[in-house]
Amino acid sequence: DAEITQSPRHKITETGRQVTLACHQTWNHNNMFWYRQDLGHGLRLIHYSYGVQDTNKGEVSDGYSVSRSNTEDLPLTLESAASSQTSVYFCASSEGAHTEAFFGQGTRLTVV
Amino acid sequence: GQNIDQPTEMTATEGAIVQINCTYQTSGFNGLFWYQQHAGEAPTFLSYNVLDGLEEKGRFSSFLSRSKGYSYLLLKELQMKDSASYLCAVMDSNYQLIWGAGTKLIIKP
Numbered sequence: 001d002a003e004i005t006q007s008p009r010h011k012i013t014e015t016g017r018q019v020t021l022a023c024h025q026t027w028n029h030n031n032m033f034w035y036r037q038d039l040g041h042g043l044r045l046i047h048y049s050y051g052v053q054d055t056n057k058g059e060v061s062d063g064y065s066v067s068r069s070n071t072e073d074l075p076l077t078l079e080s081a082a083s084s085q086t087s088v089y090f091c092a093s094s095e096g097a098h099t100e101a102f103f104g105q106g107t108r109l110t111v112v
Numbered sequence: 113g114q115n116i117d118q119p120t121e122m123t124a125t126e127g128a129i130v131q132i133n134c135t136y137q138t139s140g141f142n143g144l145f146w147y148q149q150h151a152g153e154a155p156t157f158l159s160y161n162v163l164d165g166l167e168e169k170g171r172f173s174s175f176l177s178r179s180k181g182y183s184y185l186l187l188k189e190l191q192m193k194d195s196a197s198y199l200c201a202v203m204d205s206n207y208q209l210i211w212g213a214g215t216k217l218i219i220k221p
Contacts, residue, residue: 045209090154098142100160101209104154
């Protein structure tokens, strides 16, 4: 069965360190997204990609970067982790704009 | 600005019916989604509405009124496993999803 997986599921890191969160999907979807979810807020879009070599900034992209070198993977990098980036991060993929998105199980990141 | 409003929390009784409302103000409209999210888990798709009216899918139904910027999710014959957060999301004119903060639904026996 096709799936979307994130790793690690939990991560604790120190302020100032670079961190990369992995996202891998086997749906063969062109569209991939990274969101963060914080209490009291809806999911907020960090970066998204509509295909290989395509990346775009979302609503809260400062301090984050992504790369899309193949269809399956969209790693999210925190260049220099800050306490404000403590959150739950979700990766998602979809076939098209009007179709359902499939979400990974999430990564809980704590920056100390 | 763009805004999605949902009640923060609702409580209902097992076997009953509950309606979760969502109002939105967005730059353009290309459809409205409802997702379910159990605590500590990923959101999962429930429904998609792009035209006015009611879409029924088993115990769950979703309604849309574009002129009123309003949608609701109706859950019938509530079961304990329906305890979860319900997320409303609107696709704007740039095909970006704008998400509400979610409604936490508590089901009591």
